[in-house]
Amino acid sequence: MTDAAGLPRVTPTTHVVLHDLAVRRDRDDWIVGRMATRTFVALPYAGARAVQLLGEGRTVARTAEMLRAETGEEFGITEFVEDLAGLGFVARIGARPVPDTAPPPASLPRLRPRHVRFALHPLLPVLVAALLAAALVALVRDPGLLPGYRDLLWSRHGSLVLLSGAAAGWVLVLAHELAHLVTARAAGVPGRIRLGTRLQFLVMQTDISGIELAPRRHRMTAYLAGIALNLSVASCLLLVLAATDPGPAGGTRSLLAAGLLLALLPLPFQLMVFTRTDLYFVLQDLTGCRNLYGDGLAYARYAARRVTRRAGPDPSRDLPAHERRAVRGYSAVLVVGTALCLAFMACVTLPADVTLLVRAARGLGPGHGLAGNADAATVLLVLGSVNVLWAVTWWRGRKARRAARR
Structure with a gap:
């Protein structure tokens, strides 16, 4: 029966x-x-x-x-x-x-824990720290090694800068996510890399659900593996720059400086814990919360309803005291951070994207020459494809969340 x-x-x-x-x-x-x-x-x-x-x-x-x-x-x-x-x-x-559902497919299924056991070796964080320390010493000795935004403009051809930057950026993003996957796989967690959205950002993310069952050192290593990889790449490039003959601007040195900047650029984004970055999971683990984002969002909605006196019961009241404090504090970060992010998009990012797309569209035609048409087409292709990919990814994620709720 x-x-x-x-x-x-x-x-x-x-x-x-x-x-x-x-x-x-x-x-x-x-x-x-x-x-x-x-x-x-x-x-x-x-x-x-x-x-x-x-x-x-x-x-x-x-x-x-x-x-x-x-x-x-x-x-x-x-x-x-x-x-x-x-x-x-x-x-x-x-x-x-009992009827069972097929498990979600893992990325790189042939990669076994024994193949990547080194990722959890206690000596690996020490090596990363030593590499970072050496880079910091080199930077203190020569502050001029620190790159600026002009280092990204290593060529006078904007389309070449845009294409190379996009290619190098996505390679670094993939390497970042592979670091999470490899570390989680070493702990016996399958892991899956896929595209996702965080507010207005198109991101590549690694689902390492199950790492919660691993010891704390393994969990922290998996959460911080991507940041460690970015810092390691940046440290290596900075040390190579320090050993490179300064010479005239351009050439190999300019490419190294651009690569260094591209490796460092994603790190400030990790501080945006309201978008569930790597540091968000570190924060969630350290505070002992089960679902810091979900509980924080529920409390933020409750606080908003209190203004209209239709609040209902406090969703955080049944949480343990340490979780309740963390959730209420995080809800404030969530609201303020999200508002600032969306305001920046509305006032800066969106107008800039629209302006670039309009200029590129106007730059097409027989009167602009081969170089002008190629440059405009590149801008339309790169910038347009990123925005279309974000919209498609967001829509698919929305459908998946609706199906999960049903």
């Missing part, structure tokens, strides 16, 4: 077979998850103990009895098993298998 959700019916004598689950204690809770599907949940002691007892082959009734004896409280095991099945944690209820 099955219930309304199509699952095999759970009775007191039912044995439950669980999928391979990982468990890690986190403060007062336990993180329980299934790495294959990148699904995890925070449970209190009773829930984690129930998972353990069911996994050891106890019946539903026996599990309830043991929990009652250990905690002195009643525990709804039947509903709990149904919830676990809904999360995809249950393989069989009694003799009947």
Whole structure:
């Protein structure tokens, strides 16, 4: 027999077979998850103990009895098993298998943890720190090594600067995300790289759901791997610049300076934790929050409704004290940061993009020569494709979120 959700019916004598689950204690809770599907949940002691007892082959009734004896409280095991099945944690209820969904595909599936175990070696952060320290020493000795925006304009042909900058920038972005993927894979997390949007920004992002089950050092390494790669690339380029004969402007030195600047440019973006950057996940982990962004957004909406006296209950009231403080503080950062970002887009980025596109469109035609037409076409191609790609990615993400809510 099955219930309304199509699952095999759970009775007191039912044995439950669980999928391979990982468990890690986190403060007062336990993180329980299934790495294959990148699904995890925070449970209190009773829930984690129930998972353990069911996994050891106890019946539903026996599990309830043991929990009652250990905690002195009643525990709804039947509903709990149904919830676990809904999360995809249950393989069989009694003799009947539970329908399972295919796990999301991983990027670079042939890359095994043993291939990239070096990414979690304790010596690697020391090497990155030594490289950064050497670059800082070189910079202190010669402050002129620090590049400026003019270093990006290494050619008088704007289209060449734009194309090379876009190509180098996307290579660095891919390397940044591969650093996250490799580190997570070393910890046994599949990981998946895909395009996404953060407000008006088109980003490449790596889903490393499941890293929450890893030890803290591994989690922090995975979160900070991309920043470490950017800093390492920038440090190497700066050291090469320091060893390069200054000579006249242009040539190899100009390309090295442009590459150094491109490696450093994404780092300030990481401070925008209201867009869920790498540092956001570090902050979420350090504060012990389960969903800092989601809870912060819910509290911000509650605070906005208080102005109209239609607030309803405070969504943060049931959170532990340390989470409640972090969520309320983050909600202010979320509101202010988002407002400033959107204001900058409306006042600066959007008018600049429109102006460039209009100029490029006007620069096409028989009266502008081959070089002028090529330059205008390049601007239209690069800038237009980025904006179209952002719109398509945003729309697909919106549809995916709607499907998930349904």
